[in-house]
């Protein structure tokens with residue numbers, strides 16, 4: 639196993655950030671921690687990268703214990719923290735050289751590993767990191783986390799605040815790194831990114847709600863979901879929430895996602911109800927669940 643987390647708990651005074659978390663990540667796996675702000679993702683990353691000590695439980699990374707073998711772990715992992723971690727006043731090249739030097743290596747030695755990413759920021763190598771765009775900062779941070787050829791890469795919300803094109807490119811880069819044998823633990827609040835991982839853990843309030851492949855998680859969704867639309871979305875939401883038989887109701891893109899509590903649900907009953915509320919242009923159609931739907935169901 640590349641990462642083993644066993645019954646880890648951590649609290650900050652009154653806040654219980656992690657409650658009895660356990661999971662394993664296999665060598666070469668791309669594993670996602672999916673959860674909203676405050677779920678406990680950063681706390682877990684800090685424990686696994688030896689920057690914070692858990693109150694209970696144990697964990698290993700690359701077969702080293704996170705407490706006893708912390709120095710060995712620091713040499714074996716790359717960590718890209720959520721907040722921008724680079725030296726704003728150093729240039730792109732200086733930042734990268736700095737990280738290479740503290741790990742006793744050079745840009746040249748591991749250039750192969752970062753090449754695909756670095757070529758995209760190389761034209762700006764003399765620019766100060768603080769003056770880079772969001773997407774470029776993120777690429778530089780990834781190069782810095784990779785420059786010592788880590789076995790395990792920890793990426794805490796690497797795409798938060800990054801535009802959709804750069805997000806897509808970033809995930810393509812992760813897939814290429816995975817093919818080079820690097821184990822990756824990545825956190826994200828974006829449900830569409832969850833589908834790109836080999837396995838995911840859905841996490842909320844310091845607890846794992848569910849863990850499996852993205853395909854299996856969606857397959858186990860227990861209900862039929864309906865896309866509902868009408869001329870007034872705000873009123874539609876309120877009317878659906880007030881409907882006696884609703885099981886779940888929430889906005890989803892241009893639709894409202896609705897599930898019914900009855901086994902013999904007939905959409906025409908709902909149609910009539912919404913019509914009686916003076917809604918117009920009503921549409922009710924079956925749709926497939928997504929990871930976001932699973933999250934909404936588990937978080938209920």
Ligand SMILES: Nc1ncnc2c1ncn2[C@@H]1O[C@H](COP(=O)(O)OP(=O)(O)OP(=O)(O)O)[C@@H](O)[C@H]1O
Pocket residue numbers: 650653654655673674675676677678679680681682795
């Ligand atoms: N140093 C701290 N002192 C007190 N409470 C903290 C501290 N760090 C985190 N917390 C609390 O612990 C909980 C988990 O926070 P954590 O940062 O691990 O979550 P997260 O999933 O990474 O969310 P975010 O994306 O917002 O950072 C939150 O309720 C947070 O307010």
